[in-house]
Amino acid sequence: MRTFTCPECANLLFFENSRCVVCGTAVRYDRPARAMVEAEDSHGCANAELAGCNWTAAEGMLCGCCALTRTRPDDGDDRALDAFRRAEAAKRRLVYQLDDLRLPVTDRTADPRHGLAFDLLSSRDRPVTTGHAGGVITIDLAEGDDSHREAVRARLDEPYRTLLGHFRHEVGHWYWDRLVADGPALPEFRRLFGDERADYQQALSDHYATTPGTAWAESHVSHYAAAHPWEDWAETFAHLLHIRDTVQTAAAVGVLVAGDPIEPHRSTPVDAIPDEHGDDLDVLLATWTPLSRALNQLNRSMGKDDLYPFVLAPRVHAKLKFVDDLVRPAR
DSSP states (O other), X not given: OOOEEOTTTOOEEOTTOSBOTTTOOBEEEETTTTEEEEGGGSOBOTTTTTSOOOBBOOSSSSOTTGGGEEXXXXXXXXXXXXXXXXXXXXXXXXXXXXXXXXOOOOBTTTOTXXXXXXXXXXXXSSOOOOEEETTEEEEEGGGGSHHHHHHHHHHXXXXXXXXXXXXXXXXXXXXXXXXXXXXXXXXXXXXXXXOTTSOHHHHHHHHHTSOOOSGGGGTOSSTGGGGOXXXXXXXHHHHHHHHHHHHHHHHHBTOOOXXXXXXXXXXXXXXXXXXXXXXXXXXXXXHHHHHXXXXXXXHHHTTOOOSSOOOOOHHHHHHHHHHHHHHSOOO
């Protein structure tokens, strides 16, 4: 993510800030400007209290990100609303990155049948399955609870599981419909990922009935990616977003790791980080490899597990390039 500065004193701001800690200026993130602006010069999102939203409102009372949420917990459900706030914070990071990549974020108003919408539901009283169907992304708000998410991660023997990762994975399914399905990229997709016409439910049943093993690592970014070509795409899409966001953040704050071929940039203006971070995937991955290793070492020094517990095989590189070419076409 790019860095932001206070419009009054130029102090460094986090993306989640609603007030500058140095001069006290109230700020909001303005989506069209992709910058922090003074709150008194803008109209805030109506979800400022409910969802902790620090974005300016769009045409209505809500910002463009909050307006994507179709279903949320009831006002009186305090426990679920706490989880809802965490989910909306992750969704704002997702939407910011999609905007930064210039990917279309079409809502249900613009496309009532296939537009993007989010159902953020609590599984405390009824089962909720995180997933995507016809543009509607359902997120189990329990994924925002660290103990629940860690228990599920351990039960499924996953090396990595985060709320933001869920959003990136599920929105990847939506973009498959827009970037691949029935289009010119479909034959190459099938060559790299496999035939998506294979029975999806049977593939998932087979996946959960087997132990992970290690063979999947030769051609997939994760064990779950090996379940079905659709899941392979979504996992690869999510990993591309993980990598791009982290490399961009490192550049924005001036982090340079030995072996990293890209010079760091400090991002005071919105476009201070040029697109050289994204136009060549080989350069991006050459940056990411030493950076991810350094981040893993730092995590271990703090007694934590690896931040990025994956090794990207050459066949995964080819899949990442396929996704990247669709996500960032020649400009």
